[in-house]
Structure formats: C-alpha cells, structure tokens
Amino acid sequence: MTDTSYRPDALIAEDIDSYLKQHQRKTLLRFITCGSVDDGKSTLIGRLLYDSRMIFDDQLAQLEADSKRVGTQGQEIDFALLVDGLAAEREQGITIDVAYRFFATEKRKFIVADTPGHEQYTRNMVTGASTADLAVILIDARKGVLTQTRRHSYLAHLIGIRHIVLAVNKMDLVGYDQATYDAIVADYAHFATSIGIEAFTAIPISGFKGDNITTLSGNTPWYAGPTLIEHLDTVELDGDADRAKPFRMAVQWVNRPNLDFRGFAGLISEGTIAPGDAVRILPSGKMTRVERIVTLDGDLDVAVAGQSVTLTLADEVDCSRGDVIAAADSPPQSADQFEATIVWMADEELLPGRGYWLKLGTQTVSAKIHQPKYQINVNTLEQIATKTLYLNAIGVANLVTDKPLVFEPYGDSRELGGFILIDKLTNATVAAGMLHFALRRARDVHWQSVDITREAHAQQKGQEPKVLWFTGLSGSGKSTIANLVEKKLYALGRHSYLLDGDNVRHGLNKDLGFTDADRIENIRRVGEVAKLMTDAGLIVLTAFISPFRAERDMIRAMLPEGDFVEIFVDTPLEVAEARDIKGLYKKARAGEIRNFTGISSPYERPERPDILVDTTRETPETAAERIVEHIMGVWSPDL
Amino acid sequence: MATRPLAQTSEATEPATLTHLQRLEAESIHILREVVAEAERPVMLYSVGKDSAVMLHLARKAFYPAPPPFPLLHVDTTWKFRDMYALRDRAAREAGMELLVHHNPEAMARGINPFDHGALHTDLWKTEGLKQALDQHGFDAAFGGARRDEEKSRAKERVFSFRSASHRWDPKNQRPELWHLYNAHKAKGESIRIFPLSNWTELDIWQYIHLEGIEIVPLYFSAPRPTIERDGLILMVDDDRFRLNPGEVPVERSIRFRTLGCYPLTGAVESDAATLPQIIQEMLLTTTSERQGRAIDRDAGGAGMEKKKQEGYF
Numbered sequence: 001m002t003d004t005s006y007r008p009d010a011l012i013a014e015d016i017d018s019y020l021k022q023h024q025r026k027t028l029l030r031f032i033t034c035g036s037v038d039d040g041k042s043t044l045i046g047r048l049l050y051d052s053r054m055i056f057d058d059q060l061a062q063l064e065a066d067s068k069r070v071g072t073q074g075q076e077i078d079f080a081l082l083v084d085g086l087a088a089e090r091e092q093g094i095t096i097d098v099a100y101r102f103f104a105t106e107k108r109k110f111i112v113a114d115t116p117g118h119e120q121y122t123r124n125m126v127t128g129a130s131t132a133d134l135a136v137i138l139i140d141a142r143k144g145v146l147t148q149t150r151r152h153s154y155l156a157h158l159i160g161i162r163h164i165v166l167a168v169n170k171m172d173l174v175g176y177d178q179a180t181y182d183a184i185v186a187d188y189a190h191f192a193t194s195i196g197i198e199a200f201t202a203i204p205i206s207g208f209k210g211d212n213i214t215t216l217s218g219n220t221p222w223y224a225g226p227t228l229i230e231h232l233d234t235v236e237l238d239g240d241a242d243r244a245k246p247f248r249m250a251v252q253w254v255n256r257p258n259l260d261f262r263g264f265a266g267l268i269s270e271g272t273i274a275p276g277d278a279v280r281i282l283p284s285g286k287m288t289r290v291e292r293i294v295t296l297d298g299d300l301d302v303a304v305a306g307q308s309v310t311l312t313l314a315d316e317v318d319c320s321r322g323d324v325i326a327a328a329d330s331p332p333q334s335a336d337q338f339e340a341t342i343v344w345m346a347d348e349e350l351l352p353g354r355g356y357w358l359k360l361g362t363q364t365v366s367a368k369i370h371q372p373k374y375q376i377n378v379n380t381l382e383q384i385a386t387k388t389l390y391l392n393a394i395g396v397a398n399l400v401t402d403k404p405l406v407f408e409p410y411g412d413s414r415e416l417g418g419f420i421l422i423d424k425l426t427n428a429t430v431a432a433g434m435l436h437f438a439l440r441r442a443r444d445v446h447w448q449s450v451d452i453t454r455e456a457h458a459q460q461k462g463q464e465p466k467v468l469w470f471t472g473l474s475g476s477g478k479s480t481i482a483n484l485v486e487k488k489l490y491a492l493g494r495h496s497y498l499l500d501g502d503n504v505r506h507g508l509n510k511d512l513g514f515t516d517a518d519r520i521e522n523i524r525r526v527g528e529v530a531k532l533m534t535d536a537g538l539i540v541l542t543a544f545i546s547p548f549r550a551e552r553d554m555i556r557a558m559l560p561e562g563d564f565v566e567i568f569v570d571t572p573l574e575v576a577e578a579r580d581i582k583g584l585y586k587k588a589r590a591g592e593i594r595n596f597t598g599i600s601s602p603y604e605r606p607e608r609p610d611i612l613v614d615t616t617r618e619t620p621e622t623a624a625e626r627i628v629e630h631i632m633g634v635w636s637p638d639l
Numbered sequence: 640m641a642t643r644p645l646a647q648t649s650e651a652t653e654p655a656t657l658t659h660l661q662r663l664e665a666e667s668i669h670i671l672r673e674v675v676a677e678a679e680r681p682v683m684l685y686s687v688g689k690d691s692a693v694m695l696h697l698a699r700k701a702f703y704p705a706p707p708p709f710p711l712l713h714v715d716t717t718w719k720f721r722d723m724y725a726l727r728d729r730a731a732r733e734a735g736m737e738l739l740v741h742h743n744p745e746a747m748a749r750g751i752n753p754f755d756h757g758a759l760h761t762d763l764w765k766t767e768g769l770k771q772a773l774d775q776h777g778f779d780a781a782f783g784g785a786r787r788d789e790e791k792s793r794a795k796e797r798v799f800s801f802r803s804a805s806h807r808w809d810p811k812n813q814r815p816e817l818w819h820l821y822n823a824h825k826a827k828g829e830s831i832r833i834f835p836l837s838n839w840t841e842l843d844i845w846q847y848i849h850l851e852g853i854e855i856v857p858l859y860f861s862a863p864r865p866t867i868e869r870d871g872l873i874l875m876v877d878d879d880r881f882r883l884n885p886g887e888v889p890v891e892r893s894i895r896f897r898t899l900g901c902y903p904l905t906g907a908v909e910s911d912a913a914t915l916p917q918i919i920q921e922m923l924l925t926t927t928s929e930r931q932g933r934a935i936d937r938d939a940g941g942a943g944m945e946k947k948k949q950e951g952y953f
Contacts, residue, residue, distance in 0.1 A: 009924060016920040023846060028659035098815075099794040100787050102840045109659035111838055114794075123815060130817040240656055252672045257705035265701070267669045267819065296703040306657045308668035310703070321676055345815055359820055362676070418818045427824035429814040 026104065027237060032113040032128045032161075034152035035138030040169045044138065044207035045101055045114055048229075051214060052103040098128045107233045122378060122392040123345045125155050126432055130418065133238045134163035136228075141174045141204070145187045150195075151378045153188075157197050158341065158394070158434075160414060163235050164192070164200035167228065172206040176219040195381065203228055242305040246330040247271030247279070248408075248416060250361035251323045255310055263294055263310040264319055266362070269415035271327060273311070274302045278328035281319045282406040287328055289314040322363040324406040324416070332416055334404040335438030341396050341410075342369065344389035346423070346430035351517050352388060353524045355550040356430065357422035358401060361415055365401045368554065369421075372397040388517070389431075398439060402557050410434035424550050457537030461495045465534035466631060467559060470543045471552060471606065472569035473598050474584055475576035477615050478543040481569060484624035486541050492628075496539040499526060514595045520551055527555035534563060539631075547597045549604040567627060568609035573598050575616060660847055667694075667835040668701040669819060670798055671782070674833050675701075675708055677823035678780035681833075682739075684769070685711040685731075687723040688899045689855050690784035690836055692730070693844055696853050697835060698782075699734055706735035712781070713740045714772055716764035718753055718901035720877050722856050730854070741772035753903040754882050760901070770806045773830060780823070780831045788840045798837050804828035845922060849915045858896045859918065861910040865889040872906035897922070 012019050035041040101112040113128030115121065129135065135156035139149055156164060166188055174180045185202045192200055203212055204220050205228055211217035214229045226234070248270045255263035273279075277290045291312045293300040303309045311325065319325070326332055344350055350369060358367035372395035374383040389395045410417030421431040458465050468485065470478040482498055489496045505512070509525055512518040523546055530540045546552055556564040576598070577585040588596035595601040611630055613623045657665075674681050683698060685691045698707040711731050731738035743751075746763040753760045773781060787794050797813050799821050814822050825831060836844070848855060858875075865876045867887050874881075875896075876889045881903060883889070894907035895918070912921040 012920055012923050016916045019923075020846065020849065020916060020919065023842075024658060024660070024850065026659045027656050028662045097795045097813075100838065101794060102788050102838070104659075104840075104842070109840075109843070127815040127817055131819075237656060239662075252669070253676045255702065255705050261704060263704075265672055267665060294704065296700045304657070306662055306665055308665040308672070308701070357824065359822065362673075414818055418820070420817060420820045420822060422822050422824050427822070427826060429816075429822045432815070432817045 022106065026107060026109050028109050028111070029134065029232060029235065029237060030111045030113070030132045031134040031136060031232065032115065032125070032132040032156070033136045033138065034115070034125060034156065035148075035169075039138040039140050040207045041114070041138050044136075044167070044169065044205075044213075045112060047207050047210065047213060048110075048112070049101060049103050051210070052105065098124050105229060105233055110232065121151075122155065122343065122394065125152065126159055126343050126345075129156055129159040129161055130414070130432070132159075132161055134165065134232070134235060135161045136165045136167050137200075138167050138169050139184060139188070141168050141170045141180055141184065144184050145191060147379045149188070150191060150381070153192060153197060154195055154378060154381060157195055160410065160434075162238065164197055165228070165231060166200050166202040168202060168204045169207055171204045171211055171220065172209045176204070176211075176217075178220075178222040181223075201225070201231055203231065239306045242270045243272060245270035245305070245413070246327040247273050247277070247325075248327075248332065248413065249273070249309075249311070249325045250363070250415065251319060251321055251325060252362050254320055261312070262316075263312050264325060265308070265310045266325070267308045267415075268303060268305050269361075270305050270413060272302055272304045273309075275299075279313070279325050280328045280331045281317055282324045282326055282331055283334045283404055284318060284323070285331070286315075286317040286319075288317050322361075324361065332406055332408045332413075333438060334406050335440075336401045336404045337398065337439040338401075338405075338407070339396065339398050339436045339439060340419075340433045341394065341436065342372070342389060342421075342431050342433045344391060344393045344395070344431050346428055347391055348423070348426075348430070349391075349517075350389040350431070351520055352397075353520050353554070355402075355424060355554050357424060358399075358405075358419050358433075359422060360405055360407060360417075360419035360435075363405055365403045365405060366424075366553070366557070367399050367401045367421070370398040370400075396436075399433075407435055407438070409437055454535045454537070457535065459537075461537045463494055463537070463539060465537055466539050466563055466565055467530045467534060467555070468539065468541045468565050468567055468627070468631070469546070469552065469555065470541065470567045470569055471546045471609075473571060473573060473576045473603055474545055474596075475579045475581055476569045476571035477613075477620055478545075478569045481567075481613065481620045481623050481627070482541045482543045484620055485627050488624060488628045489539060492632075494539055495537065496541060497533055498541040498543070499530060499533075501526075501542075501544040504529075514593075516595075519595075520548070523548075523551040524554065527558050530555070531558055534559065545597050545603070547601065547603040549606070552606065565611065565631065566606055566609045567611045567613060568606045569613045569615060569623075570605075571615045660843060660850065663839055663843060664697065664700070664847070666819075666838065667697045670821070670833060670835040671698055671701040671707075673821050674780050674782070674823065674831075677821075678831065680776070680778050681709040681780040681782065682712045682773075682776065682778040683707070683709055683736075683782040684784070685713050685727065685738075686784065686899075687713070687719065687727045687730075687856060688784070689844055689848060689859060690786065692853050692855050693839070693847055694782060694784045694836060695730060695734060696851060709782075710737040710739050712772055712776075712778070713738065714765055714768045715740050715742055716760070716768075716901050717742065717747075718760075718764075718880075718903060720856070720858055720875070720899060720902045720905075722858050723899060726854065726856050739772070739776070741768055741775075743768035743771055752880075753901050760904075773806070778830065779825070780833060782833050782835060784836050785834045786839050786841070786844075787837050796834065796837070798834055799823065800832040800834065801825065802830050802832060806830070841922065842919070845915065845919045849919065856899060858899060861893050861895040861913045861917075863891045864894050864907075866892045866894055866907065873909065874905070875902055875907055877902040 033041050033045060099114045101114055103110050113132055115124040115128045137149060137152050168181055168184055181204045203225060204223050205212045211219055212227045214227055216227055249266040249268045251264045251266050253265045255265050273290055275290055275292055279290055280287050291314045293303050294310045294312060324332060352369055352371040355366045355368055358365050372386050372389055375386040375389060375393050375395040377384055378394060386395060408416040417435045419433045420429050423430050470482050472478050479500055486496050486498045504526060509522050512522050526542060526544060530542060533540045552566060580586060584593060587593045588599040597603050611627055702708060713727055743764055751760055751763050785793060787796060797816055800808060801813060802808055823831060866873050867876060867889055873894060892909055893911055895910045895912060896905060896907050899905060910921060912918045
C-alpha cells in the first residue's frame with residue numbers, strides 16, 4: 001500500500017483556505033472497538049491513527065524504539081504501543097480503563113472509545129459504548145465467534161448501539177480464505193439474530209497488514225463491500241435520527257443576569273425547536289411557547305438535537321434545573337416506580353433497599369433498588385436468580401424514587417432513559433441503568449381496599465398516629481427513655497406500642513445478621529411494621545441503633561409527612577461504653593463482635609433530629625417528660 | 640477578524656447535520672453548565688494559551704447574556720511572555736470576569752526561577768501555587784484546558800477528575816462517565832478538575848479559533864524575534880532577565896510558538912506562518928508533536944506528565 005493517508009497534503013499545501021472550508025463541514029462519529037489484545041484491537045486503532053497522520057515524527061521515533069524494546073512484532077512497528085497509556089498498566093502489561101482516541105478522514109472526525117478486554121470489561125465497555133453511535137466487534141479469523149464476541153455484541157446491543165461492524169481480523173493469517181470468512185459471518189449472523197441485532201456489516205481485514213482498512217485489498221478479490229474507513233465515513237449518524245423525534249431539552253441552569261431576562265439553558269437531546277413553538281414544562285405540565293433562542297452570536301431561527309442553547313419562554317412559568325421542556329403535543333411521562341436494567345460498577349455490591357442518588361438528565365433524586373429479579377450471565381445470556389449485584393454484574397430490578405422522574409424508556413431516548421446511581425456516603429458512581437418502563441402502583445401491588453381507613457382508626461382512638469424513632473449508640477439509653485415515654489402515654493390514655501430492637505431480632509428478623517445489608521433490611525422491616533401500626537392508628541415507639549442516615553431517611557420517606565419523629569439520644573461513646581449494661585462494648589473491643597457501631601462500624605449522627613436528648617445533661621425522666629410534651633403540643637386537638 | 644457564528648446556519652429553516660465543531664462546542668458548553676449548576680465554588684484556570692482562549696470563549700457562550708458566573712485564576716510564575724500578561728488582562732475585562740492572579744509567596748521569597756532551579760521552578764510556582772490558590776479561595780471545582788490528544792496518559796483522563804483534599808490524583812479511583820451524566824458529588828475538602836476540551840484535538844482548537852475569530856497571543860504568529868539556541872531549543876529573549884551564557888548573543892529569527900509557557904522554558908519553531916490559515920497549514924504538514932517544545936514532558940521518561948499529575952500538577 002503506497003499511500004494510506006486520509007488527508008490531501010497537496011491541497012493543504014496549495015490551497016489551505018479550500019481545505020479549511022472542507023474541514024469545517026466534517027461531521028462527528030463516535031465509535032467503540034470491542035475485543036481483547038489477542039484480537040488485534042490495539043493494532044487496529046494504532047493503524048487508524050498512523051494512517052490518518054495522527055502520529056508525529058517524534059512520537060514515531062519513540063514508537064520505533066519502544067517496538068524494538070518491548071514490542072511483540074519483532075523488528076516491525078508494534079502499533080499497539082501507540083495506544084498504551086498509564087504507568088500502572090505499562091508495568092502490568094494490561095490496560096485498565098477506557099481511553100479515547102481521535103482521528104479524522106476527509107469526511108469525518110472520529111472519537112474512538114478503546115476499552116480493554118479483561119475482568120473489568122463490562123463496566124468499561126458499557127461506559128465507552130454509552131456515547132457511541134457504532135461498535136466495531138473484532139474477531140480473530142483463526143478463532144471465529146468466541147464467548148467474548150457474544151459478550152461484546154450483547155453489551156453493544158444492550159446499550160442501544162444501532163450500527164454493528166463485524167471486523168474479521170487477521171485475514172492474513174488464514175490465507176485470506178473466503179470460506180473461513182463466510183463461515184464466521186454465517187455463525188455470527190445466527191447469534192446476532194438470536195439477541196435481536198437486526199443488521200450488521202461484516203468486513204474482512206488485517207489491522208497489521210492494512211487490508212480493507214482504507215482501500216480494498218487485492219488479497220480479498222471475493223469481497224465487494226466497503227472498506228472499514230468507507231463504512232465509518234458514510235454510516236448514518238444517530239444525531240440525524242434524534243432530530244426527527246419530538247422536542248426534548250432537560251433544563252440545566254436558569255440564566256438570570258437581571259430582572260428583564262430569564263433564560264433556560266440546556267442541551268437539546270431530541271427534536272428541533274423554533275421561536276413560537278408550543279412547549280410543555282414537565283413535571284408541572286404547564287404550557288407556553290418558545291420566545292427566543294438566545295446565543296452570543298445572535299438569536300437563532302431554529303435549533304436541533306445536539307446543540308446547547310438558551311431558550312426564553314413567552315409566559316412567566318415555573319421552570320428550574322431538572323425540569324424538561326418538551327414538545328407540547330407529545331410530552332414524556334413522569335413516574336416514581338420503574339423496571340430497569342442495572343450495570344453494577346463498584347467493588348461494594350448493591351444494597352437493595354438502601355437509598356442511592358439517581359441522576360437522569362439534569363434530575364437528581366433518591367432511589368431505592370429492589371432485590372433484582374434476575375442477573376444476566378453476559379457469556380451465556382442466561383437469567384440467574386440473585387439477591388444482589390456485584391461489580392460488573394448486569395441485572396433487572398424494580399426501583400422506586402422519592403420524587404417523580406420525567407423520563408422516557410431508554411429505547412426511545414438515551415438522555416431521558418439512561419441514569420447513574422451514586423453512593424450517598426462515598427459519592428462514587430456505583431451503577432449505570434436503563435429504564436424499561438414505569439410501573440403503575442396498581443399494576444405493581446394490588447392493595448386490598450378497606451372501608452375502615454387509617455383516618456377512621458386514628459379517629460376512633462382520638463389521636464394522631466406517630467412513629468417516635470429513637471436512634472443512638474448501644475447503651476445510650478434509647479430503650480430506657482422510650483419505655484418511660486410509653487408509660488406516660490399509657491397513663492394519658494393513648495394507644496401505643498414499643499418496638500424494641502432486641503425483641504424484634506428474636507422473631508420477625510431472626511434470619512438477619514449484622515452485615516450492612518442485613519442491618520438495612522432489619523430497619524426496613526421495622527419501618528414497614530411501624531407503618532402498618534400507624535395505619536391501625538397507633539403511636540409507635542422504636543428503639544434501634546439505626547446508625548445510617550440513609551435508612552432513617554428511608555423510613556421518614558415511607559411515612560406520611562410529619563408522622564416520623566426522629567429522637568436522637570446523644571450519649572458520647574465513652575459514656576455509653578463506660579455503662580456497657582449488656583457487656584457488648586467489652587466484647588467488641590476484644591474483637592468478639594464484628595461490625596459493632598461506634599467501635600468497628602460508623603454511627604452517622606442525625607443532622608437535624610426533631611428532638612435531641614443529651615443524656616449527659618438531663619435524666620431519662622425529664623427527657624421522657626419533654627418528649628411527651630413536644631408530641632402532645634404537636635398533635636393537640638386544640639391546635 | 641469578523642466573527643462567523645458557528646451555531647448559526649445560513650440555510651433556511653432546516654439546518655444540515657451538525658459539524659464536528661458544533662458537536663464539540665455543544666458538549667463543552669454542556670459540561671461548563673453542569674459544573675456551575677452542581678459545584679459550590681467553581682473557577683476557571685486561565686493560562687493565556689490558545690486552549691484557555693477557546694475555553695474562555697466557550698464559557699462566554701455557555702452563560703450568555705450573563706457573564707460566566709465564576710472568576711478566572713492565573714497561577715503565575717512571573718516568567719511568562721510579556722504578550723501573555725497583556726492579553727490576559729484584556730481578555731478578562733472583555734469577558735466581564737474577575738481575574739485572580741496567584742504568586743506562590745514561597746517561590747517569590749526564594750527567587751525561584753527557571754535558570755537556577757530546573758524542575759523546582761515548575762513544582763513550586765505551578766504545582767504548589769495552584770494548590771495554594773485553590774485552598775486559599777476555597778474553590779471546589781476548577782476548569783482546565785487540557786485535551787486528551789495531548790499526551791498518552793491523558794487519553795484516559797475523565798472530564799471530571801477528582802482530587803483528594805491534598806490534591807492528589809489517583810488514576811485507579813476515577814468515576815465512570817456515561818452518556819452526558821457527570822457525577823459532581825464529593826466529600827468536604829475534595830475538589831474536581833474539569834476538562835471541557837477533553838475531546839478536542841489541536842486541529843479542532845485552531846479551526847475553531849479561526850472560525851470564531853478568537854483573539855490569541857501574538858506569539859503564535861510568526862515574527863522576527865530575538866532568540867538564542869540552547870540544548871536544541873530555540874528560546875526567545877523576552878526581557879533582560881534572560882541570562883546569556885558566555886558567548887551567547889541573541890539572534891533575530893522569524894519564529895513562532897506552538898505552545899506557550901515560561902519564556903525561558905518554551906521552545907520556538909522557525910516559521911513564516913503569520914496568519915491562522917498558515918499556522919493550520921504548517922501544523923497539518925509538520926512532523927513533530929506540539930508538546931515537543933516543552934521541557935516538562937522529558938522528565939522521568941514517557942510517564943513524566945502522569946507523575947506530575949499524581950503530585951497535583953494540573
């Protein structure tokens with residue numbers, strides 16, 4: 001191959017202005033390459049960079065030196081070394097993450113997401129694929145369709161990539177044999193159809209030798225399709241398809257430089273918009289019209305999917321970050337319960353029932369994930385029963401959010417259907433997810449309708465149901481105070497019940513241990529029981545260490561507004577440990593009890609408890625008195 | 640130079656497929672806005688180079704008609720080219736933004752300079768100076784103009800890059816970035832570096848400067864300038880602090896710079912490219928990478944930049 005450049009150097013030299021005009025019209029295609037080192041993936045990417053002159057002489061000199069020193073191609077240039085990066089992986093000889101590479105042809109600029117093929121693969125590939133229009137699935141012609149080929153294809157399809165290229169690589173090592181190629185393509189077609197991939201483009205190539213990369217190879221006269229570059233240059237862009245959909249823009253930021261201007265800034269995810277267009281603000285559903293599309297370069301007549309713009313609206317409607325501005329006649333839905341596919345990306349496993357931050361578009365809400373319905377084995381695509389999801393696991397689960405989300409099924413919109421989960425303590429991004437559909441409560445759980453309502457129960461007892469949630473370290477005095485409070489309530493003729501931590505663990509929760517997951521489940525069940533009791537009209541007192549803020553907030557969210565009264569029994573660790581009524585601290589210090597709150601497991605202090613009891617300053621008796629007064633004040637029928 | 644609006648199309652109502660520069664512009668603007676919406680106290684690190692110029696221009700577009708709602712921070716070494724200081728002050732004024740200039744008092748007191756102190760010069764003025772400035776003002780998010788195509792270790796850098804309270808970067812503990820979703824949650828004391836130009840290449844930057852008519856430091860354009868040749872680099876004698884070795888006499892050469900830093904450390908190229916199209920032409924036909932003129936990458940072999948980053952260099 002004499003000239004493999006994608007660039008007309010003669011034009012650049014003679015008429016730079018013409019070249020610049022041409023370059024200015026280039027479009028952008030983002031794609032991902034899938035395969036392991038053995039498939040020649042790095043070599044192929046290195047070849048694309050090299051052929052498109054993204055490699056300079058100084059880098060090339062370095063490459064030649066490195067190739068001789070650590071390369072795997074003898075004295076030949078090892079293109080794979082071009083795409084090698086961090087020092088850590090250089091030492092280990094593996095790549096550990098997603099790297100982004102850039103090259104351009106005369107028609108397009110390309111951003112390549114390069115992901116490695118080891119155990120972190122699922123997380124990295126899903127990340128790289130989330131922004132890709134196209135996936136290049138590499139197959140070693142000597143090996144054919146392997147387990148990993150199926151895994152790569154499944155993940156690409158899962159993430160919604162519509163364009164799949166099957167690059168049958170290393171054709172030089174099978175003597176450019178057409179029968180070998182045809183057999184691989186037929187085998188792959190069979191598999192692709194089975195997982196729902198409707199179409200793919202197969203190309204016989206050699207990344208190492210350069211066959212069918214930029215020019216059709218004389219070694220494969222039987223192949224009449226496009227070269228890899230021709231295909232990448234001409235494949236339809238997702239952006240063009242997104243533009244045909246109804247208008248959607250998630251509001252990122254409200255631009256309010258002065259009282260006369262109020263603009264709504266965002267990236268248009270689908271559709272087009274022009275001044276005068278009728279729009280609906282979600283979730284409120286308010287209707288208005290777009291007044292102007294404001295930019296630094298003057299107002300626009302029209303804006304399309306993929307552009308970042310600032311809109312002004314004809315009416316003074318409420319609209320803020322997290323809202324979605326959508327075509328008035330075809331708005332997206334809102335819901336707070338969903339089924340979703342979840343890809344777990346953290347070392348710490350999913351804790352079903354624990355609250356996570358869920359970010360979708362510009363909305364951030366608190367979400368709880370139910371126990372997964374099943375996990376998918378990415379190699380065999382079997383559905384397996386599971387209780388949780390570990391790093392790199394993919395599962396399907398229902399989830400509940402604390403506020404309605406404006407959303408679309410992921411299949412319709414990547415921007416309004418794709419989300420991440422964020423750990424509230426570590427702030428790490430722990431998962432990516434794709435919404436399938438909303439669950440209507442009625443379809444989810446059939447509630448038995450009853451004639452004697454919660455209000456009727458409460459009225460009969462002449463009281464307002466409450467949950468008095470005592471939290472604090474072991475030995476802080478929770479049970480003692482709760483017990484006193486209940487006695488006072490009883491004396492006042494109130495109907496109550498005290499749920500004690502130790503007692504509940506002897507019965508309802510005797511199957512649970514003390515791991516983080518079990519502690520969360522323990523609290524969740526107590527919360528559910530307390531909720532049923534308040535439905536029955538009772539005042540419920542609970543005494544649980546309940547060390548995690550997320551779980552206490554979860555209970556608060558389960559109950560009607562104002563029913564949850566958080567009482568923080570604040571006793572310093574030294575004091576509680578000195579008391580050590582049950583001898584537990586001594587055991588914990590001796591290492592006999594694991595995950596003991598305050599010693600080997602954290603206690604997250606309530607930030608704003610409804611009632612704070614400082615046991616170093618008041619006796620249990622006065623504290624109980626104060627709590628009763630507080631509650632009676634709050635619910636006094638005279639108020 | 641006339642401004643040609645990029646987001647606008649001359650065609651009637653149905654615009655053509657967005658170009659790669661329009662897509663890059665939209666993505667960068669989205670990133671800038673996300674940070675402003677989610678961070679408490681953002682700042683833009685402004686180095687006065689061409690990448691900073693593009694980043695500042697994008698910020699003006701992102702928040703128009705408001706001025707960008709954060710200050711510019713220049714972590715200065717006192718050894719930049721004079722032309723850079725002039726443009727810096729003007730650019731901040733035109734954008735309607737507050738300009739903060741930080742000088743590491745320790746480096747100032749010790750008279751740290753590129754002639755006597757080698758690597759210590761960068762370390763104290765820039766690496767330490769940056770940490771000081773961020774801590775002093777309590778900035779929790781700092782925009783930087785780095786690009787993934789600049790250097791191998793940057794190909795894997797996230798758009799949002801998290802730093803510990805001591806400003807260290809842990810390459811193994813960065814967050815996955817999916818779709819357009821960036822997670823800006825962080826613990827107290829931690830901070831984020833944000834790179835809105837991550838997906839731009841050097842050619843994209845030049846093309847965009849050309850199309851948008853963005854003002855850049857004149858040193859990028861070729862002109863006769865006083866120079867000496869030392870250790871294979873052509874250095875410009877920008878002021879009388881430049882220490883000439885015995886026998887060295889400044890020679891006038893037609894030179895320009897592909898990157899700008901401290902003038903005694905930044906190598907020039909001999910060139911006649913005096914207009915943007917000529918610069919782009921030269922860049923496309925050139926055979927050496929842009930970082931070649933920087934002494935900083937040569938420390939510690941190929942992994943020099945990565946080591947610096949772990950220590951807190953931008």
